[in-house]
Amino acid sequence: MIGFEELNLQPGTRLQLMRHRGRTPVQYLSTFIGMERNEYLLLRLPKAQGTFLTFYDGEKVTVRVFSGVMISSFDASVIQTIHHPLNCLCISFPHAIQVKKIRREMRIKVDIEGRLGLQDRTILPVKLTNISATGCQILVDRDIGKVDGQVVLNFNIAQLHDDETSAMTLEAKVRNVVPAGLSGGASFLAGLEFVALESNVQLLVRHYVYECLVDRRQNLV
Structure with missing residues (x-):
């Protein structure tokens, strides 16, 4: 486990956002926008078939960040989906980040x-x-x-x-x-x-x- 500061997440970083509504989590591509430390993170709303998605308040999501051969991931809950004017997703601030080393790149x-x-x-x-x-x-x-x-x-x-x-x-x-x-x-x-x-x-x-x-x-x- 590491703290969020050790993740060194910069605005514009691309990441995976996983939604857990069915048996299998669905993965989307998002972008880190910014944060209010210890309060919330702002992510770019992902799209499906050209349309921005909507998330429920309180819905669980998982965020994955890839760096070299490391995967950092954390769970968060949705605070609010903001469509206008930013099309962004506000999620809870994570305090514990799981880190896993990839033994080799999957091909x-x-x-x-x-x-x-x-x-x-x-x-x-x-x-x-x-x-x-x-x-x-x-x-x-x-x-x-x-x-x-x-x-x-x-x-x-x-x-x-x-x-x-x-x-x-x-x-x-x-x-x-x-x-x-x-x-x-x-x-x-x-x-x-x-x-x-x-x-x-x-x-x-x-x-x-x-x-x-x-x-x-x-x-x-």
């Missing part, structure tokens, strides 16, 4: 179209076949160069409880390239490691991975 199978920029400025169409918060595997129809080469990967990920998608542009390092062994022509599987990843971007990817595990029962790789 899930995906089928996401993307574009890969090579060092010679060539742009290649690729398909992401699995992803975690620290890297991914792509399928590409030609060799993309040497191990440790720098590339730029562009793709979109959907927010599963919303109509919005997030456009991702990530710098990555090639970790391995092997023949895919597929029929219909030469193709390669390349393992990429994301580099210089901002914490908010990493949270978006990690949130997507967790949502897929819960909602789509994706198989871990």
